[in-house]
Amino acid sequence: MADLGRAALVVSLGLSLYALAVGGYAAATNRRRLAFSARNALFCAFGSTLIAAAVLAVALVRHDFSFQYVAAHTNRTLPTQYALSAFWGGQEGSLLLWLLILTGYGALAVALNRTLLRDLVAWVVPVLGGIATFFAFVLVAVASPFDTQTAPVDGAGLTPSLQNPYMVAHPPMLYLGYVGLSIPFAFAAGALLSGRTDERWIVATRRWTLAAWMFLGFGQLLGSHWAYVEVGWGGYYAWDPVENAALMPWLAATAFLHSVMIQERKGMLKVWNMVLVALAFELSVFGTFLTRSGVVNSIHSFAKSPIGSWFLAFVVISSLFSVALILWRLPLLKARTKLESALSREAVFLYNNLLLVALSLTILWGVIFPIVTQLFKGESRTIGRPYYDFFLRSFGLPLLLLMGIGPLIAWRRTSVRALARVLALPAAAALASGVLLVVAGAGSSRPGLIAYTFSSFVLATIIVELVRGTRATGSLFALVSRNRRRYGGYVVHAAVVLLAIGIAGSSAYGSSTERRLTTGESMKVNGYTLTLRGIVHPPNQNATETRAVFDVHGRWNGTIMSGDNQYRNPPEPSREVGIKTDWLRAEDLYVIADDINTKTGVIYVKVLVKPLVNLIWIAGIVFLFGSLVALWPDAREQRRLVTRLAPARA
Amino acid sequence: MSLVALVLGVALAAGAVLLVALPFLREPEVADDRLDAPTAAEEERLGLIEERDRALGALKELEFDHRAGKITDDDYRRDIGPLRRAAAGALRRLDDTPDLHPQPVTETNRGETMSEIQPVPEPTPPPDEGTLPIPDPVTEPYPPPDEADLPTIPQE
Numbered sequence: 001m002a003d004l005g006r007a008a009l010v011v012s013l014g015l016s017l018y019a020l021a022v023g024g025y026a027a028a029t030n031r032r033r034l035a036f037s038a039r040n041a042l043f044c045a046f047g048s049t050l051i052a053a054a055v056l057a058v059a060l061v062r063h064d065f066s067f068q069y070v071a072a073h074t075n076r077t078l079p080t081q082y083a084l085s086a087f088w089g090g091q092e093g094s095l096l097l098w099l100l101i102l103t104g105y106g107a108l109a110v111a112l113n114r115t116l117l118r119d120l121v122a123w124v125v126p127v128l129g130g131i132a133t134f135f136a137f138v139l140v141a142v143a144s145p146f147d148t149q150t151a152p153v154d155g156a157g158l159t160p161s162l163q164n165p166y167m168v169a170h171p172p173m174l175y176l177g178y179v180g181l182s183i184p185f186a187f188a189a190g191a192l193l194s195g196r197t198d199e200r201w202i203v204a205t206r207r208w209t210l211a212a213w214m215f216l217g218f219g220q221l222l223g224s225h226w227a228y229v230e231v232g233w234g235g236y237y238a239w240d241p242v243e244n245a246a247l248m249p250w251l252a253a254t255a256f257l258h259s260v261m262i263q264e265r266k267g268m269l270k271v272w273n274m275v276l277v278a279l280a281f282e283l284s285v286f287g288t289f290l291t292r293s294g295v296v297n298s299i300h301s302f303a304k305s306p307i308g309s310w311f312l313a314f315v316v317i318s319s320l321f322s323v324a325l326i327l328w329r330l331p332l333l334k335a336r337t338k339l340e341s342a343l344s345r346e347a348v349f350l351y352n353n354l355l356l357v358a359l360s361l362t363i364l365w366g367v368i369f370p371i372v373t374q375l376f377k378g379e380s381r382t383i384g385r386p387y388y389d390f391f392l393r394s395f396g397l398p399l400l401l402l403m404g405i406g407p408l409i410a411w412r413r414t415s416v417r418a419l420a421r422v423l424a425l426p427a428a429a430a431l432a433s434g435v436l437l438v439v440a441g442a443g444s445s446r447p448g449l450i451a452y453t454f455s456s457f458v459l460a461t462i463i464v465e466l467v468r469g470t471r472a473t474g475s476l477f478a479l480v481s482r483n484r485r486r487y488g489g490y491v492v493h494a495a496v497v498l499l500a501i502g503i504a505g506s507s508a509y510g511s512s513t514e515r516r517l518t519t520g521e522s523m524k525v526n527g528y529t530l531t532l533r534g535i536v537h538p539p540n541q542n543a544t545e546t547r548a549v550f551d552v553h554g555r556w557n558g559t560i561m562s563g564d565n566q567y568r569n570p571p572e573p574s575r576e577v578g579i580k581t582d583w584l585r586a587e588d589l590y591v592i593a594d595d596i597n598t599k600t601g602v603i604y605v606k607v608l609v610k611p612l613v614n615l616i617w618i619a620g621i622v623f624l625f626g627s628l629v630a631l632w633p634d635a636r637e638q639r640r641l642v643t644r645l646a647p648a649r650a
Numbered sequence: 651m652s653l654v655a656l657v658l659g660v661a662l663a664a665g666a667v668l669l670v671a672l673p674f675l676r677e678p679e680v681a682d683d684r685l686d687a688p689t690a691a692e693e694e695r696l697g698l699i700e701e702r703d704r705a706l707g708a709l710k711e712l713e714f715d716h717r718a719g720k721i722t723d724d725d726y727r728r729d730i731g732p733l734r735r736a737a738a739g740a741l742r743r744l745d746d747t748p749d750l751h752p753q754p755v756t757e758t759n760r761g762e763t764m765s766e767i768q769p770v771p772e773p774t775p776p777p778d779e780g781t782l783p784i785p786d787p788v789t790e791p792y793p794p795p796d797e798a799d800l801p802t803i804p805q806e
Contacts, residue, residue: 002653008658011666018670032685038744051662065766148654196688198696265707267700338703410715411708412729418722468718 002067005055005146006046011138012099015045016086019129027122027194035122039110042125045132046103055101055146056093057281060086066151071092075569077542082163089162091292091307093287097172099135101179105208106132109183114202115290120200123190129281131182134314142307160543160567160574166226172218174246178284179251179549180212184256185322187283188274197332198272201258210262213253214627220246223619232575234512234590236616239388241262243369244286252280255353262346267336271326272353274333278322282455283360286313290367304587341413348406352399359395363388393447397454400500403493404458405467425464430457448508455504456499462490462497480629489628495623498615502586505612509596512608519601526609528589535598537559543567547576548593548603548630556580562593562605585615692748696743705737 021040025031056069060083065071073086073093090092106128113121139145161167185207191201224236256276262269293308318582324335339347366383373381408422434449442449452625464485469479480487511526522531533549547563562578576606578591590608597603688696712733716726780801 001655003655004658007655008662011659011663012665015666015670027685030685032683033673033677033680037670040672041666044669048662048666121687122685157669196693199700200691200696226787265704265706265711408720410720410725411711413725414715414721415725418725422718422720597702 001055001059001065002146002148004142005052005059006140008052008055009068009096009144009146010134011048013105013133013140013557014050015041015048016103016129016132019045020126020133021129023122023126023129027154029417035125038125038129039121040467042103042110042128043107045129045136046107046527049096049100049103049136052146053087057084057087058095058145060084063155064151065153065155066147066148067145068147068149069145071152071155073155074153077569078155078158078163079166081165082158083434084565085171086160089158089167090145092139092143094171094175094308095135095139095143096145096309098179099132099139101175102132102135103210105179107147108635109187109208113292117200117204120187120190120194120196121590123193124186125331127189127193128182131186131318136309138310142310145620154569157567157570159229159570160565160572162224164230166230167441168223168224168308170219170222171217173222177212177214177216177219177246178249178288180208180215181253181280181284183208183212184277188277189322191567192274192329192332195294195329195332199264199330201274202263206260207633209253209257210627210631212482213250213257214624214631216246216253217627218620218624219248222616223625225617225620226545228613229577230574232577232592232608234577234592235608236613239363239366239385242287242291244363244367245283245290248360248363249280249283249287250373251323251356252283255356258278258349258356259353262349267344267348268339268346270333270335272329274326276353276357278319278326279357279360282315282319282322283364285311285318289315290632294438306348311629325613329545331539336627343409343416343419344413345406345409346475348402350400352406355395355399355402357390359399362391362395365497381408395445396500397450400451400454400458400496404454405463407490407493408461426457426460430454430455441508445504445508448504451500451504451508455500458493458497464489484632484634485630488626491626491627491629495626496592497618498566498619498622502615502617502619504587505615507609508612510608510610513607514604514606516602516604518603523605523607525607526551528556528607528608528609530560530591530605532601533559534607535563535596535601535603537598540565542569543574545576546596546598548596548605550578550591550605552589555585556582556589560589560591562591563596564593580615583614586612587616590615612640665741695744698740698747700746702737702740705733705740709733709737 016509019038020039022034024043026034027037056067058064059067059070060074061080063070063074063076063078063083067246069090070086073090074083078086084213086093088097110121110125111130112122115381121141182203187201189207201533220243223246227233227238228236253276258275259269259276260273263273264435264475289311292311327472339350340345366387369383370380404421404426408426409419430453434453437443437449437452442452459642466476466479469487470476513523513525516524517532519532519534524530530550530552533551535620536547536549538545539545544567545563545565547561550560550562552558552560560578560580560582563576565574566575575592575594578593582589583589588610589609590610592606592608593603594606595602709730712721712726712729715721716723721729
């Protein structure tokens with residue numbers, strides 16, 4: 001069946017190329033049937049990619065080791081769900097998933113807008129065709145998942161750390177986010193190519209951007225939780241280049257989601273919005289380049305492969321294309337109005353945008369610094385955590401504050417007196433919580449204290465807005481359903497506050513103790529006493545398990561186990577940490593047992609107490625809920641769009 | 651390559667070619683093969699509609715911000731006049747463009763071509779831009795403006 005998969009990919013490549021070349025020609029020469037034909041080619045490209053994906057999925061489930069990819073990433077003992085997750089566990093399979101999502105998204109976006117935005121869609125098709133052509137070419141010519149061999153008895157298996165439920169969901173979520181950013185990019189490019197830079201492309205892609213942003217954000221939180229429970233170093237985000245690769249486009253997309261509201265209301269920032277859309281897309285492809293090229297060291301990256309240079313070329317070409325397009329259409333992107341006051345909601349959004357983009361570019365510099373030093377100095381120098389932490393505090397804390405001010409400040413302009421009046425209550429709440437925190441002993445970390453105080457301020461603004469609205473309308477449901485975008489946004493803001501509290505709590509107020517223990521010895525850590533009871537080997541068919549067993553007394557009484565697994569196929573170790581969650585305090589007791597000597601009963605143990613860390617995971621659920629509220633389809637908005645576009649289509 | 655895979659691959663390619671050629675198979679001969687793009691007049695009108703929606707949206711936002719206490723009465727009085735004049739101007743310019751009025755589209759008449767949609771009269775008369783309004787005292791801070799609704803003209 002590998003031949004069928006290969007043939008399907010070749011057909012996808014041909015169809016994508018057709019959508020690019022013929023679609024571009026049809027749009028440029030204004031030929032309707034040819035444009036429809038190119039559009040159909042994009043639809044068919046999705047169909048043929050789906051067949052290729054189905055072939056690989058069947059091969060994975062059936063353990064067909066005549067596929068090199070299947071043999072390299074699975075074995076016979078691998079449970080079906082992890083055999084399927086091997087689809088994105090390797091280079092070639094994940095590229096196929098990318099193409100599948102891209103053509104699927106593209107076909108759906110084009111189908112949904114084919115009537116109302118026909119002139120615009122005619123240009124969107126070749127842009128999407130161009131992106132799909134690149135991925136299909138890489139899959140056909142450089143990294144095919146359908147290369148075959150004489151089938152071995154068994155496969156190499158999946159890396160143990162990837163045999164985790166989070167790895168079933170985390171990568172597809174990220175891909176849905178990364179690839180989703182192609183849609184607003186394609187529509188923005190289509191608007192520029194067609195010269196129709198009115199708001200239609202924004203309205204048409206608003207939900208696509210929101211959905212991509214939601215998947216990317218939630219995917220990152222899933223990945224963080226996976227790192228926390230599976231990688232076992234005690235943290236959830238290490239500023240790893242590949243982790244940063246997902247964060248950068250998310251920050252750019254966040255900036256876009258805010259600045260686009262200014263364009264809708266004021267007709268301003270058209271150039272800026274185009275730049276942000278292009279930046280988010282380019283960063284997502286650049287992130288893929290980082291993950292796959294092997295140019296940076298990361299625990300998340302795939303093995304070094306020749307596709308890196310292809311991706312770099314694609315990033316360069318598409319970036320030049322974007323810049324050239326924006327420069328070409330600058331006259332059409334002139335603002336109709338200007339910023340009326342530095343004290344206005346649009347000004348706050350602008351400050352927020354500058355901070356978000358600055359943070360994104362600062363992270364980018366940190367990511368490419370080793371490459372730059374390698375190029376110019378001959379040695380690769382990396383930037384460590386202090387660099388990122390410094391800029392996270394420098395840009396993140398003001399962002400948190402602006403998140404509270406934004407909803408309270410009026411559009412256009414406001415006076416200092418009015419601003420002081422609306423800020424009084426939330427500011428008082430923030431001040432009171434700050435004082436309480438200092439009294440409670442939270443003043444030991446200034447950034448932590450500021451983060452908590454600002455978080456209180458933002459929460460107070462959200463509560464004030466929701467209470468006022470609910471009182472007026474009589475029900476929270478009615479209030480939110482009347483303006484889902486706004487109130488969904490507030491829920492997302494609440495999620496960011498929870499995230500900030502969780503990060504500040506676990507990093508600024510956490511504690512960590514390392515000790516060498518022998519059986520029967522105890523150690524005390526921040527309200528807990530851990531006594532090493534002994535070392536055991538629980539039965540496991542696929543691995544040799546070694547666990548140190550601790551009796552815990554203090555804020556929680558019980559037993560906790562930590563150790564490692566030595567897998568047989570593939571022969572790799574996996575650290576298995578012990579985590580006890582206190583949901584009332586949102587706190588974790590996190591135990592890492594290392595260098596376990598079964599004969600002598602000696603271990604090295606690191607115990608971390610991480611206050612409020614679980615708010616980070618709760619924030620993920622709140623974030624998902626808020627995003628869904630904001631992007632839930634609204635029939636009235638659709639009618640409004642249709643009504644607005646009717647005269648242009650009559 | 652196995653025979654089955656060959657047959658399936660050829661079938662896939664043939665199906666794709668058929669679908670790609672479908673627009674030409676459906677309409678071998680057409681009088682007008684141009685893309686249904688807006689004319690310059692329609693583009694201009696689209697711009698006017700955006701301008702109108704923006705002006706009316708700004709009015710609604712101002713009303714809401716005033717009710718919510720985000721701007722003072724003095725600021726409200728200062729800003730309401732220019733905004734109403736802008737909205738009235740946008741409506742007038744839109745009104746001066748004949749035979750291209752906004753048309754309501756319902757679930758039933760939303761189709762492949764929009765030309766079948768019936769025109770309707772302007773929903774409300776433009777505000778009297780000559781009379782600067784004095785805002786009534788408002789006690790109710792909400793409801794907030796519903797951005798999903800079509801903008802409406804503030805009543806005098």
